[in-house]
Amino acid sequence: MKTILGLIAATLLATSAIAALPTVTPTTAKAGAPLPVHIGGRVERTADGFKRQWPGTYFEAAFRGPSALLSIGQGDVILRVSVDGTPAAKLVKPRPGLYRVAGLSNGRHTIRVDVASESQAAPTVFGGFYADRGTRALPAPARARQIEFIGDSHTVGYGNISTKRDCTQDEVWATTDTAQAMPALTARRYDADYQVNAISGRGIVRNYDGMAADTLPVAYPFTLFDKARRYADPAWHPRLFVIALGTNDFTTRLHPGEPWQTRDALHADYEAKYVAFVKAVRARNPGAHVVLWATDMADGEIASEVGKVAARLKAEGERNVAFVPVTGLAFTGCHAHPSTADDARITTALSTYIDAHPEIWTKK
Structure with missing residues (x-):
């Protein structure tokens, strides 16, 4: 009898779970009134909705009822839809249009993209x-709580869900998941809103292999990468900045024609520009803590330089600045980038500092 009852209970539980799974499907229904939206990340409001380009953007709403609608606009993108904290769908290059999220109980729900x-x-x-x-x-x-993450591909989550290191560019795009990268993990740990202001391949003064493109500090002040509008949000005052820049400055050799004749010259320029960048970031949020972190790549050159930047900031009177070295990463993602397991390890290293400074969240 116990076995039969157990089987019945298991069957009912499985049936209930299946019935409770939400569905996300295209629809031709007419949209009702817009739901109030909470936005994580930099966006430009347009007639079509919210234009965004920095990684890790997220959108949230709450409602009461068995279903809701979401609208997807132009652009190739991978979206993760979740309801009440549970994954509902992964949409890869979805067609623009309206989508219905259904199969919910007739109660209160939160939806996130x-x-x-x-x-x-x-x-x-x-x-x-x-x-x-x-x-x-x-x-x-x-x-x-609010946290801002600034960095390069290690912050973006470049190829972090890949099962191999050798990837095509299409595979890199398909296996990059900022929603599972270190910023999302860290923010979730502290129930914080967050921004991910990072671009793969960019550095403080030099991009990967000397690539010609805006460095991160040049792109940083703007809402989109076209630099048409400076970003400003009076509600965005993070108490913590987590910054990792230097991988692209130092992991490749200098080439003829670049501005630095020697490695020492590159070091000097990097240190001066990084210090200036951190001071500019802090000017708008003078009470915030700043954590600079680096891996042990490039035979320790990156970590050594970041350590010098942190020391110089402190020597010049900047308070609440820390350097967190991160070691022991496997780098099994695309092109030897951190995997999601590495993302968790980085989060743990950062959390050691954050947990030791509860005043981050209390002091104004």
């Missing part, structure tokens, strides 16, 4: 959330 892919080539557009039949809007989710 995370941009997983990197969008260096062009911005993409998210059209927002809308009421469906029987949907009632609720206030959008919000959090008291």
